[in-house]
Amino acid sequence: ALPYDLAGVRVLISAGGTREALDPVRYLGNHSSGKQGYALARAASQRGARVTLVAGATSDPGDPAAVTVVDVDSAREMQREMTDRAREADVVIMAAAVADFRPVSVAGAKIKKGDSGPAPIVLDTNPDILAGLVTDRRDGKIASETVIVGFAAETGDEHGGVLDHGRAKLRRKGCDLLIVNAVGGGKAFGTEDNTGWVLSADGRETGLPFGSKTLMASRILDEVAQLVPDGRVH
Numbered sequence: 001a002l003p004y005d006l007a008g009v010r011v012l013i014s015a016g017g018t019r020e021a022l023d024p025v026r027y028l029g030n031h032s033s034g035k036q037g038y039a040l041a042r043a044a045s046q047r048g049a050r051v052t053l054v055a056g057a058t059s060d061p062g063d064p065a066a067v068t069v070v071d072v073d074s075a076r077e078m079q080r081e082m083t084d085r086a087r088e089a090d091v092v093i094m095a096a097a098v099a100d101f102r103p104v105s106v107a108g109a110k111i112k113k114g115d116s117g118p119a120p121i122v123l124d125t126n127p128d129i130l131a132g133l134v135t136d137r138r139d140g141k142i143a144s145e146t147v148i149v150g151f152a153a154e155t156g157d158e159h160g161g162v163l164d165h166g167r168a169k170l171r172r173k174g175c176d177l178l179i180v181n182a183v184g185g186g187k188a189f190g191t192e193d194n195t196g197w198v199l200s201a202d203g204r205e206t207g208l209p210f211g212s213k214t215l216m217a218s219r220i221l222d223e224v225a226q227l228v229p230d231g232r233v234h
């Protein structure tokens with residue numbers, strides 16, 4: 001039986017990839033399917049949480065029962081929804097693959113082939129949503145007890161390199177938990193299965209068994225539940 005340890009806890013999750021428009025028909029995107037974030041939403045809801053899912057582009061994993069789903073497109077839209085809704089959350093989990101860059105401008109009409117060859121795509125930096133949430137919590141815009149969880153998608157061959165990057169990212173982003181996935185070579189993005197580690201700001205490191213994204217979600221929520229103060233029911 002599933003533990004019912006998140007009863008009444010307000011959990012906000014981002015899932016899927018952002019799309020950064022180039023023109024009315026084209027965008028820069030990534031291979032996130034949303035499956036990991038959706039699995040988290042479903043598992044949290046089954047454990048009694050009140051779940052809101054902010055979903056970018058997905059391979060349509062099917063909306064989970066009893067979960068509020070908010071669809072977004074770009075990183076900046078996702079940032080608005082996550083930042084506003086984090087004020088009403090006890091736990092925030094950033095499982096989305098957010099584009100770090102976006103085209104500086106969006107052409108009003110479809111870009112034509114032209115005579116002078118392909119036009120360069122000039123990029124601007126997107127806001128870091130996760131880092132912004134941590135700053136908002138520090139500045140008191142988000143309750144200090146709010147648990148903030150990030151993911152890290154790291155390419156690398158051997159586990160040591162991936163974990164080292166994860167540890168550095170945990171310190172840099174300042175969240176409470178960081179879920180490290182090894183990606184690249186067909187891993188994690190778009191797959192049914194996943195594996196990795198949960199790194200916690202207090203130095204604990206827990207390996208996650210290879211298995212379905214549902215199993216991964218339940219192991220992650222075991223760690224999250226330990227950080228949620230007792231009696232946090234709204």
Ligand code: PMT
Nearest residue numbers: 032033034035036094097098128129130151152153189190
């Ligand atoms: O969707 P699936 O196909 O199921 O695949 C799942 C997944 C591999 C996408 C997921 O498990 C995952 O790892 N998500 C995070 C991917 C990512 O963007 O990692 P990152 O190392 O670039 O970013 C680190 C963290 O900062 C993430 O929590 C990310 O959501 C967040 N971020 C990143 C950039 C940005 N501009 N703003 C952010 O908030």
